[in-house]
Amino acid sequence: MAGQASSIEVAHPWARATPPGAGAGGGFVTLTNHGDGDDMLLGATSPITERVEIHIMEMDGDVMRMAPLPGGIELPAGESVTLAPGGLHLMLMELGSPIVEGEPVPVTV
Numbered sequence: 001m002a003g004q005a006s007s008i009e010v011a012h013p014w015a016r017a018t019p020p021g022a023g024a025g026g027g028f029v030t031l032t033n034h035g036d037g038d039d040m041l042l043g044a045t046s047p048i049t050e051r052v053e054i055h056i057m058e059m060d061g062d063v064m065r066m067a068p069l070p071g072g073i074e075l076p077a078g079e080s081v082t083l084a085p086g087g088l089h090l091m092l093m094e095l096g097s098p099i100v101e102g103e104p105v106p107v108t109v
């Protein structure tokens with residue numbers, strides 16, 4: 001997180017449980033920028049995987065696909081951004097073990 005990380009509120013983080021053998025899982029959270037300046041979410045880390053990507057869903061013809069968002073997520077001052085299924089999300093890549101319902105998934109933004 002660039003800039004005034006302490007002014008970013010992280011609320012309602014959750015991850016979707018994955019079936020055994022799934023290669024990746026989605027992570028969702030609401031981020032609120034309580035600071036005076038715009039901020040960016042540039043990435044995230046988690047001890048359960050080597051790689052966490054920021055993804056966005058976009059239409060490719062009639063098909064919804066997800067794609068990495070290399071520039072990060074803008075967090076304008078005073079606004080909330082919600083990462084949710086069907087939109088922006090954190091993708092936990094190359095999972096070594098499945099995400100199990102009810103078990104905490106540590107992620108640092």
Ligand SMILES: [Cu+2]
Pocket residue numbers: 026055056066067089090091
């Ligand atoms: Cu994704």
